[in-house]
Amino acid sequence: MTAANSLVRHDWTPQEVQSLFELPFNDLLFKAQSVHRQYFNPNEVQVSTLLSIKTGACPEDCKYCPQSNRYDTGLEKEKLMEVEKVLQEAAEAKATGATRFCMGAAWRSPKAKDMPYVTAMVKGVKEMGLESCMTLGMLTADQAAELSEAGLDYYNHNLDTSPEFYGEVITTRTYSDRLTTISNVRDAGIKVCSGGIVGMGETVKDRAGLLIQLSNMPQHPESVPINMLVRVEGTPLAQETDLDNFDFIRTIAVARILMPESHVRLSAGREEMNEEMHALAYFAGANSIFYGEKLLTTANPEANKDLQLFDRLGIQPEDREVERCDDGEEDRIREQIQQAQNDKFFYDAAQA
Numbered sequence: 001m002t003a004a005n006s007l008v009r010h011d012w013t014p015q016e017v018q019s020l021f022e023l024p025f026n027d028l029l030f031k032a033q034s035v036h037r038q039y040f041n042p043n044e045v046q047v048s049t050l051l052s053i054k055t056g057a058c059p060e061d062c063k064y065c066p067q068s069n070r071y072d073t074g075l076e077k078e079k080l081m082e083v084e085k086v087l088q089e090a091a092e093a094k095a096t097g098a099t100r101f102c103m104g105a106a107w108r109s110p111k112a113k114d115m116p117y118v119t120a121m122v123k124g125v126k127e128m129g130l131e132s133c134m135t136l137g138m139l140t141a142d143q144a145a146e147l148s149e150a151g152l153d154y155y156n157h158n159l160d161t162s163p164e165f166y167g168e169v170i171t172t173r174t175y176s177d178r179l180t181t182i183s184n185v186r187d188a189g190i191k192v193c194s195g196g197i198v199g200m201g202e203t204v205k206d207r208a209g210l211l212i213q214l215s216n217m218p219q220h221p222e223s224v225p226i227n228m229l230v231r232v233e234g235t236p237l238a239q240e241t242d243l244d245n246f247d248f249i250r251t252i253a254v255a256r257i258l259m260p261e262s263h264v265r266l267s268a269g270r271e272e273m274n275e276e277m278h279a280l281a282y283f284a285g286a287n288s289i290f291y292g293e294k295l296l297t298t299a300n301p302e303a304n305k306d307l308q309l310f311d312r313l314g315i316q317p318e319d320r321e322v323e324r325c326d327d328g329e330e331d332r333i334r335e336q337i338q339q340a341q342n343d344k345f346f347y348d349a350a351q352a
């Protein structure tokens, strides 16, 4: 075992993780950056684009979420997007430099009749030479296998917070439901994207508890999104108090130390972070961002702001790991889009 490999552990104790959170800020950041350099080029950040393929009217009661049908947030409900429209958006994301295209639907779980549409989206995105990622709610083992068969690279399913604090935030699905979906995804051979949200009124112990759950999985999630709560008017967490920015950076740094091989992703809440916060997060080990499109339903800084900051910091977008498609494939994709239009490949999820 190399020294670097020995840093990848699955047996973190609450005391160890709590001690990391309690380190002086500079010591913690130095440690996180030292670990980061052993596994990643510190001057590269992976970029993904996220598209909401079905917005709002979700039956779940996640207290932070404007898409829940239990809260009046003024969010416009949308039907499941047409396949050809999703593929057009993916092509645009590719043109602006995204290497991964993530598609999110506000469902408790996909229904059987949804599956042909979402698998068609995965196939189309893959054929463009982009990595594909989906977040569709809870998945059965069969649904995970179907998505894997279609070529899905990543599935996002967040744990959100610690098992102890979880019941304060969501009551319509259990922590164990979430772990089952993650395990179904992993068993199907799909890479796992799983993280949480900070700033929901949880304690440092809860942040440690979330990261322990993720880092003590038999295999660490390949992507770990760390979201800052976006307080949306109409949701029960709209009046939550501000999280200290340094506590957010500490969470990034501890995630980096606990899961050295994972991409730690800056996700929701970036709009409220200035350039200095972004730079500090990159130093703490964040090496993935969503850019370009809206991050589901919360505003996201425009892509060019990110690229300008990358330039000022000497950061390069990380190369995609999948091969680029040639011109012949591009033509085929265009034909596929045309075919989909002809077929009126459309499904009204609102009638589900």
Ligand code: SF4
Residues within 6 Å of the ligand: 058, 059, 060, 061, 062, 065, 066, 067, 068, 105, 106, 107, 108, 137
């Ligand atoms: S977080 Fe997901 S599951 Fe929860 S209410 Fe929002 S869309 Fe539904």
